[in-house]
Structures are given as C-alpha cells and as structure tokens.
Amino acid sequence: MRILGLSALYHDAAAAIVVDGDIVAAAQEERFTRKKHDKSIPINAVNYCLTEAKLNKEDVDLVVYYDNPVLTLDRYLNNILMSGKDSKEVIERNFESMFSQKLWVNKEIDILLGENPKRKCMVCEHHMSHAASAFYPSPYEKAIILTVDGVGEWATTTIGVGDGKNIEIKEEIRFPHSLGLLYSAFTYFCGFKVNSGDYKFMGLAPYGEPIYEQLIKKELMDIKEDGSFRLNMDYFDYQNGRTMTNEKFACLFGGPKREPETEITKREMDIAASAQKVVEEVLVKLVKHAKQEYGQKIDNLVMAGGVALNCVANGKILNSNIFKNLWIQPAAGDAGGALGCALYATYIYAGSKRIINVNDSQKGSYLGPKYSNDEIRQWLNERAYQYEYYEEKDIYTKIAECLAQQKVIGLFQGRMEFGPRALGNRSIIADARSEEMQTKLNLKIKYRESFRPFAPSVLYEDVQNYFELNIESPYMLVVENVITERRIDQNVKKELKKYHDNMLEIVKKKRSDIPAVTHVDYSARIQTVTKERNPYYYKLISEFKRITGSSVIVNTSFNVRGEPIVCSLKDAYECFMRTEMDVLVLENCILYKEDQPIYKENQDWMNQYELD
Amino acid sequence: MAYKNNFEKEKLYQWACDNDDFREVLKDKNVDSYFEIKDHENYLREYKIENAKDVRLLVEELCNTNRRYEDIKKVITVAALKNRVEQNNREVGNDEYQEALPTFIYNF
Numbered sequence: 125m126r127i128l129g130l131s132a133l134y135h136d137a138a139a140a141i142v143v144d145g146d147i148v149a150a151a152q153e154e155r156f157t158r159k160k161h162d163k164s165i166p167i168n169a170v171n172y173c174l175t176e177a178k179l180n181k182e183d184v185d186l187v188v189y190y191d192n193p194v195l196t197l198d199r200y201l202n203n204i205l206m207s208g209k210d211s212k213e214v215i216e217r218n219f220e221s222m223f224s225q226k227l228w229v230n231k232e233i234d235i236l237l238g239e240n241p242k243r244k245c246m247v248c249e250h251h252m253s254h255a256a257s258a259f260y261p262s263p264y265e266k267a268i269i270l271t272v273d274g275v276g277e278w279a280t281t282t283i284g285v286g287d288g289k290n291i292e293i294k295e296e297i298r299f300p301h302s303l304g305l306l307y308s309a310f311t312y313f314c315g316f317k318v319n320s321g322d323y324k325f326m327g328l329a330p331y332g333e334p335i336y337e338q339l340i341k342k343e344l345m346d347i348k349e350d351g352s353f354r355l356n357m358d359y360f361d362y363q364n365g366r367t368m369t370n371e372k373f374a375c376l377f378g379g380p381k382r383e384p385e386t387e388i389t390k391r392e393m394d395i396a397a398s399a400q401k402v403v404e405e406v407l408v409k410l411v412k413h414a415k416q417e418y419g420q421k422i423d424n425l426v427m428a429g430g431v432a433l434n435c436v437a438n439g440k441i442l443n444s445n446i447f448k449n450l451w452i453q454p455a456a457g458d459a460g461g462a463l464g465c466a467l468y469a470t471y472i473y474a475g476s477k478r479i480i481n482v483n484d485s486q487k488g489s490y491l492g493p494k495y496s497n498d499e500i501r502q503w504l505n506e507r508a509y510q511y512e513y514y515e516e517k518d519i520y521t522k523i524a525e526c527l528a529q530q531k532v533i534g535l536f537q538g539r540m541e542f543g544p545r546a547l548g549n550r551s552i553i554a555d556a557r558s559e560e561m562q563t564k565l566n567l568k569i570k571y572r573e574s575f576r577p578f579a580p581s582v583l584y585e586d587v588q589n590y591f592e593l594n595i596e597s598p599y600m601l602v603v604e605n606v607i608t609e610r611r612i613d614q615n616v617k618k619e620l621k622k623y624h625d626n627m628l629e630i631v632k633k634k635r636s637d638i639p640a641v642t643h644v645d646y647s648a649r650i651q652t653v654t655k656e657r658n659p660y661y662y663k664l665i666s667e668f669k670r671i672t673g674s675s676v677i678v679n680t681s682f683n684v685r686g687e688p689i690v691c692s693l694k695d696a697y698e699c700f701m702r703t704e705m706d707v708l709v710l711e712n713c714i715l716y717k718e719d720q721p722i723y724k725e726n727q728d729w730m731n732q733y734e735l736d
Numbered sequence: 737m738a739y740k741n742n743f744e745k746e747k748l749y750q751w752a753c754d755n756d757d758f759r760e761v762l763k764d765k766n767v768d769s770y771f772e773i774k775d776h777e778n779y780l781r782e783y784k785i786e787n788a789k790d791v792r793l794l795v796e797e798l799c800n801t802n803r804r805y806e807d808i809k810k811v812i813t814v815a816a817l818k819n820r821v822e823q824n825n826r827e828v829g830n831d832e833y834q835e836a837l838p839t840f841i842y843n844f
Contacts, residue, residue, distance in 0.1 A: 135843050163843070189783070194794060198801055201812075204748055205804065208756035215748050219741055224819035227794075230783050231821040245783050252779040274842045283771075293779075295771040299844075308842045318842050352770035362841055465780075472780055 125474040126183055128170065129466025130233070131190040131253075131458050133225050135161045135319060138459035138542075139169035140491075141177045142466040145476040147261065149176035150491040150542040152459045155691035160733065161319060162688075165225075165232050166462075172493055181237045188246045188469045189233070190253040190461035193226045195277035199299060203363060206300075213365035246473070248465035250276020251429070254453075255293065257464030258428035259286035260471065260478065261486040262451040268419040269293075270410060273429035273457070274304035281352075283414045286426065289471040289478045294418055300363045301354045303406055304431050306345065309360055310399040312368040314392040315382035319430075326436055327576035329400040330645035331616065331627055332393030336377065340402050343376055347402075350417075351409030388575070390625050403431070404440045415446050423448035428464070432456040432601070433544065435649050439603040442595070454489040454599035455543035463542070488657040489599060490549055492540025495693060500710045503693050510719035511710075519712050520660075524667035526714075527555050527677060531706035532569055534682055536696045537660050541689070545600045546681035547651060548581060548661035550689045550696075552705065554640065554678040556580055561640040561678060563632055568704035571730070572685040575627040577648070580641035581679040583665050584652040590638065590676055591650055600651040600679075610636045616644045640678050651679060686733035744815040751808050791816045 129140040132153070140150035149172065154160050156168030174181060200222050204211045225232055230245040237243070248256075254271040269284040269291065280302035284293040308318045311325040347353045357363060359373040374380050382392055411425060419425075425447035432438065433456045442450050453460045470476045479485075495503075497513075504511050514522050526533055531554075538549040546552075552569060554561050556578075566574045579600055580590070587593050593604040614635055623629035636642040655662045669675040682690045684703060690696045693710065700708040700715070701723040708715040785791060795812050799805045805812070 188780070192781070193783070194798060197812075198798055201748075201798075201805060201808075202802065204752045205755050207752060209753050211749060211752040215745050215752075219745055219748075219815070220819065223741070223815040224821060227816050228785055228819070228821040230785055235821070246780055247783040249779045275844045282774075292777070293774045296774060297770060298772055301770065305842055312841075346770075348767075348769050350769050350771065354770050366841070368841055468780060 125470065125476065126177070126179060126185045127466045127469050127474065128173065128184045128187045129190065129462040129464070129469075130166060130170070130187065131462040132165050133163055133221060133229070134191070134458055135163050136458040137163050137166040137169070138455070138462040139166045139173045140463040140466050140542075141173040141179070142463075142470050143177055145470050145479065147463065147467075147485060147487060147491060149173040150455070150463050151493070151540065152542070152688075154688040155492070155540065158688055158695070160686060160688050165236055167236055170236060176493070182240055184237060184243055186244045186246060186469055186473070187233050187237065188248050188465040189229050190248055190458070190465040191226075191250045192247045192277055193229055195249065196226060197222060199275075199278055207364045210364050214363075217365040246469060248468050249279075250461065251279040251282045251296065252291065252293065252468055253461035253464035254428040254456075255282065255284050255286070255291050255464065256468035257453045257455070257460040258426040258432075258451070259291055260464075260467040261453065261484055262424070262426045263480060263482050263484045264424040264426065264449065264451065265480055266422050267424035267426045267451070268414045268422055268447065270414060270425065270427045270432075271429040272303050272407070272410075272427075272431035274308060275299045275302050280304060281410065283410065283418065285418050285422075291468070297352055300357055300360070303353070303403060304429070305360075305362060305368070306355060307399060307403055307431065307434075309362070309368040309373070310395060313373065313377065313381045314395055315384045315386065315388075317384070318368060322430075322433075324576065325396050326400060326434055327643070328388065328393055328396035329436070330397070330643055330647065331575065331620065332390070332395070332397030333617075334398040334401040335394050336398035337401050339376065340398055345402075347406055347409070349409065350413035351406055351411075353406060388627065390620070393625070393627075400436060403434065404437045407431070407437050408440060408444050408446070411441055411444065411446050419447070424451070425449070426451045426453070428453040428456045428460055430457045435601050435603045436647070438601055439647075442602055451484065452599065452601045454486060454541075454545065454601065456601075457544065459543065483656060489542045489547060490539040490658070491542040493691065494539040495711065497711050497713070500693060500713050504710070504713060504715075508721060509697065509715060510721075511713040511715045514712050514714060516712070519714075520663045520667040522714060523664050523709055524671050526707050527553065527668050528671050530555055530558055530561070532565060532704070534696060534700045534705050534708040536682065536690065536693070536708070536710050538658070540691055543599070545651075546679065546689055547598070547600065548653065548658050548679060550682040550691070551679045552682050553581070555672075555674075556638040556641045556676045556678045557672075557674055559634050559639050565640075565678065565680060570680070570685055571703070575631050577631070577643045578641055578678045578680045579649040579651060580638065580676045581651045581653050581661070581665060583662070583669065583675040584654045586669070586675040587650065587652050591648060593650055593652075596654070597650045597652045598654070598657050600649055603647045603649050605646045606636045606638065606642050606648055610638065611646050612636055614644070638674075638676050641676065684733065740818060741815065744811050744818070747811045748808065751811070754807075755804055788813075788817055
C-alpha cells in the first residue's frame, strides 16, 4: 500500500511516503521553499516524495495527516473558555486557520493531489504520530515510548508501549501543562526565538549556574515523583494567545525579558542552566516511572517530540542506565509526525508486516533528494562554473587534503537529511583540531557570533578515543564529554568573571585538542559515522585520519544563519559564493572559490533570511 | 479578509464571558500523579468533511465531549461552512492564512 504522510499548518511541514512498510522518502517543506519552519501544505515535499517513489498523484492509496482536527478544535474552544474575558487574542489568533485549513484538511489534500474517490484520507493523533515515528523505525521489537513536545491536540507528554506492530499509549499529560512550552517560555524570555532558538538556549546552559532551579520548582511547576507535572499558569500567557510569559514571570526573574540580539547577561545564563536542569530532572523521572510501571522486562526506550531534540537531556537519560538501549527519531519535531502517521497507518490500517532492521529502518535519515554526478556536471557546465572531477579512488583524499590545509568545505553529496541535523550530506565541514576554526566558521561562514561550539563527526570505531560515549550516535542526538586525557583545564566561572560575562571571549579558549567541537563544559554533540550508514562520509573521514591521525571533523549544517539547510545545487552554490567558504564539493566534483566566475548578487541576501 | 468572521468571533467571545467560571485552577497538590489515562484507542480515523451534513455530524461529536459547546453549536457550524476550502477559489501554495510564524509564541 502506498501511504503518504503529511505534517503541516503548525510548523515544520513535511511529507513522507511509505510503500508496503518501506520508508521511501521524506522531506521538510522549508528546504524547497527556503522559508525556515515553513508550515504550509507541503506541495514541494509531496512532489519530491512521489517522484522518488516513482508514483503519480493518483497512485497514492491513502493520505494521513498527523493531527486530529476535531480534537484540536476541542482544545481551541476549551482554551477560549479557560481564557474567559481574556479570550479575544485566543479567538483571533487561530480562528481562520482552525475553521478553514485545519478543519477542512481533507479538502486541502484534494487540492494538493486532485480529487480521487479511490484515495482515502485519514487523520492520526499528534502524539501517536510522534510515538509511531519513534517506535516503528527503531531496531526494537518491544520498547517503551516517550513523546514530549509543546502540544498536539491535547497531549503534551505521553508514555506508551510498542510491541511488534502495536502501540498503546498508557498515560499522558495534557495542555496547558507542557514541558515543551515551559522550555519555549524560557527561550522566549531569554530573547531567543520560540522553536528555532531552543537550541541556542540549551547551548547557553553550561555558562550559567542553576541558581533558579528551586524557584522554578517552587513557583512555576509542581513535579511529582513519577515525572508528571503541572505548570502554574499564573506565570504564563500562552494560553491567552499573547506571549509565552507575563509580567509576574518577569518579576520572578528580576526584570523584563531580554530583547533579541542584545547582550546576554549572567541572568540569562543562570536561567538557561536552571531550566535545563529542571527539564532533565523531569525527563529522567518520566523515564524511571515508565520503566517501573510498564517496562520491567523491556530494555529499550524510544523517544520523539520536539523535546527529544534536547541532546543534553538525552545524554542524561542515557547515562541514567534506566534502559539499556535508546533510539530517538532524528526528525523528532513535527516534521517527523509525517513519517510517524504514515507508518502507523501502514501497520495498523494496512496491516503490513513489520520487518525490524538491526541498524534501524530510518536509512541514516538520508531520505531526501540527491543529484547524480551527470546531473551535477551538466548543471555546472551550463553555467560555466569551474570544477574538477575526481574518480571515486581520488575524491576522498582530495577533500581530506583540503581539510588538513584548514579549508572550510561545503559538502553536498547523497540524499538530503530528514530532520533538523546535517549528517554529512548537506554539511559544512572543517578541521576540529584548529583553534581558530570556531571563530572563522561563525564569523565568515555562518555570519553569527555564537557562544556555541560546532558538532563533531567521528568514526564510530574511534569514538571512545575522543568522547565518553560507548554507543552509536548516528543522528547527533546525544551529548557526551570529551575524554579527560584530551581536556585542557579551564574554569568557566572564573573566566566569565575575568571577561565580564562576555561568552564570546571565553568560547575562543582552547579546551581540548579538538577545540572547535568542545563546549565550555567539555561536552560535544556527537555524530558517529559508519561505513554502513554513510559510505562516502566514512571514507572521507578515514582519509582525513590517514593524513592527519585525527578521526574527528567539524560538522555544521550547510546554511547561513536563519536559512534552511541547502537542498538544491543552486542553494549550495549560492551559499558557497556568498560566504567565505573555500571549497564546495558536489559529489565527485570539487569547486575552488578562487576559480569561480565573479558572483553577482541580485538580491539583498543578508536580509533574505530572518534571523533565528 | 478576516472581517467575514467578525460575527462568529464576537459570539465566541460572548460565550467565553458567559462561562467565565470555567477557568482552570491548579489541581490539588495532594494527588500523587498528574498523569491522565487515555480514554480511547482510536488514534487513526477516516476524515472526510465535504458538506453541511458532515460539519453538523462533526459538531455533534464535539458537543458530546463538552456540554457547554451546545450553546455555540450553530456558531461553530456556520464558522466551518463559511471558511470551507474550495478547490475553485484556491490554488496550492496560495495560502491566504500563511502569515509569518510568530516569534513570540509557540504556534499551536
């Protein structure tokens, strides 16, 4: 059965096509429209998925939308009631999208694919979509499933059990009590963008001290021993459709919210450290409760939902050893819901056989478009862009040599990643040993001043030579420390004082012999690379190791700040030419900046992308 | 564009004001857990809203979950029908409600 899954109308619209249980393709709409977190009906992603599956629109048997509009309408109306005389903004903010697109989502699908009486349209509950995205592609026959996000219909957190083809959700926490919304509230209060700024907020935590932890637990939320919680809504305003937090919240933290792009003070660092600690505590308690209540004989935990992208918390869950094994859906946010709902219908409605792959069925999350060498050469020739073509036996050595010469390389090969992380196919790569690389990448390529380090890609067989990690982390969803032997002693607190809380000064300090990927607390967001999952990337890093002795490189997403990760050859070439990247690799073609024709910019690209 | 819904919005607001006692308060902290048990297992359902009859059925279903919705049954029905997505006046990608994502609040 050919099943198309869709997520749309909230944020991170995406499409996924599953044919008889095989995940054929999945992609986020933002990559095609170049609009970050695009929520519109994913026409481009759908067209791509159908092309990849060699299907016409009329060949689709079933379309599944990742959210149940009736339940969402119920929440919308309930929210209006809860807001009472304060409900004007709630009504205004969502009325049109609720009564038009969401309620008539089947008509939107008819417009997208054309009317077809043979095709069915189904809706799957939001958290079941997340749960399915976590369980079905995982390498486990049985697993405990934890989903945590902002909100989907009513649920904000669920605990379930997956067994073979079946998933049963056992317990849930409901709106407005939400760990995702709590984290978003802090993100907003500290001057970062809700949704896209959560990562920065998490990266800020190691600079601070968790001095507000008890205050958060005393005033903002009540956490039970089983990890369930309720928020004190006196401090939040999202229920009324206005902003995430209110004046009372500001008073609690000593003054108004930080305005975006202004100086980050010790207060924000301490809030980040405190919020992160509380989130970790809740998650570990939830996991412990799930194990005790439903998983006495189950060794596996799977996770999805936006909060599952908190890789620092994931590291804590891993190190708690409550479960032996952990698998997290790489597209853990709403985009992954498109895949989850399609998989749920595959097994529950279509009754397909579930075949478990020991390495998982996510295919490395390389589920997006790719270009052949022929297509690339034709594209480059048509534009008279200069390049050198290398045979398979030479290409990896050539790229590795460039890396060793401290070049910054845009790497565009294979199928585009599904999910927010670049995993070596749409990545900017560099030498992790360089002291200057972090600053160079930030200021000359990404055009940002960041207090966050970059993430490392490391050969799986060498991971323990660098990091305190003893499992595979193919999707860059776990944070662990650099091993002690490689660290250089630094006292963050003292340094902060010395530099008057200027993080940009202390982030430049060398903290290990792989400084470009070592955070101030010695942590790193690790991607392990194996030959099986990504042969091209594996061979490249192996060559770098042969030349330099190091099997770690910097891997950051191929984009500039605020831009979605590059999807097409055009996106890649534009990003290459607009920045101070030295080399662009398109499969077996290498382009050197100095050989390129003068690049004429026909738009104000610096303002093209809203800052995240 | 949105002015066409002003009457229904006003009715919803009036309804919210009339039911102001509904506001949720923090539950008794003496409970051991804030987990709620899922009350159904029907996570996947066919979804086909085509006409006024379908909308009425949907609204009936909704009213079964909360009796207070009875007061605004007609408002919900009219709002849904007024905002029906029509193939002949819409093109994919031409999304009249595709405003920029808000940066200050989670979009739910």
